Amino acid sequence: MLSLRQPTLTVLMDEVNKPHNFSAILRTCDAVGVLQAHAVPPHRSGTLPSALPTYVATSGSADKWVDVQTHRDAVSAVQALQARGFQVLATHLSEKSVDYREPDYTRPTCVLLGAEKWGVSDAAAQAADANIVIPMMGMVQSLNVSVAAATILFEAQRQRLAAGLYAAPQLDDAELDRLAFEWGYP
Numbered sequence: 652m653l654s655l656r657q658p659t660l661t662v663l664m665d666e667v668n669k670p671h672n673f674s675a676i677l678r679t680c681d682a683v684g685v686l687q688a689h690a691v692p693p694h695r696s697g698t699l700p701s702a703l704p705t706y707v708a709t710s711g712s713a714d715k716w717v718d719v720q721t722h723r724d725a726v727s728a729v730q731a732l733q734a735r736g737f738q739v740l741a742t743h744l745s746e747k748s749v750d751y752r753e754p755d756y757t758r759p760t761c762v763l764l765g766a767e768k769w770g771v772s773d774a775a776a777q778a779a780d781a782n783i784v785i786p787m788m789g790m791v792q793s794l795n796v797s798v799a800a801a802t803i804l805f806e807a808q809r810q811r812l813a814a815g816l817y818a819a820p821q822l823d824d825a826e827l828d829r830l831a832f833e834w835g836y837p
């Protein structure tokens with residue numbers, strides 16, 4: 652399973668605050684092989700970031716297998732990921748939005764997901780490399796954030812499978828050994 656992990660595919664959850672959504676996203680991350688996820692803990696009340704809203708019953712213990720790195724704010728997180736070579740795709744409706752199936756997910760990619768109530772902030776969407784949307788054809792304007800995450804991450808998985816990115820380990824031997832030991836499979 653570790654040999655299927657994709658260190659170049661990740662998500663950034665910007666103040667996703669409902670534990671069942673946060674955990675469902677981690678579960679999908681595990682399913683497509685995300686090695687490490689990123690999150691800005693909910694703190695729009697103006698105080699310091701609070702704890703991450705994981706909810707083990709929904710994650711199916713995925714939080715044990717997907718490391719989560721926290722960040723203080725979305726814009727600096729976007730910039731840090733870009734500095735590491737990731738293209739950041741913000742799920743955000745704007746003039747520059749494209750259909751979520753258009754980007755090349757075989758590139759190092761981070762999908763930026765917004766808070767249930769506010770979505771992705773304009774500043775974070777502008778800092779991103781592109782804005783993507785899942786076309787909506789019903790009466791309701793948006794999907795649940797965990798459903799949107801799954802839709803997009805499985806498109807990434809589809810493209811990566813076709814490109815052979817699951818056929819050979821993306822982690823080097825030392826990292827594979829380290830994680831196997833950490834997870835209790837030496």
Ligand code: SAM
Nearest residue numbers: 742764765767769770771784785793794796799
């Ligand atoms: N009122 C918010 C807004 O205007 O953005 C709605 C936020 S939506 C419930 C929560 C998150 O789900 C969004 O920030 C985005 O990450 C994701 N999402 C929901 N529907 C989406 C869609 N059609 N395309 C892409 N992402 C979507």
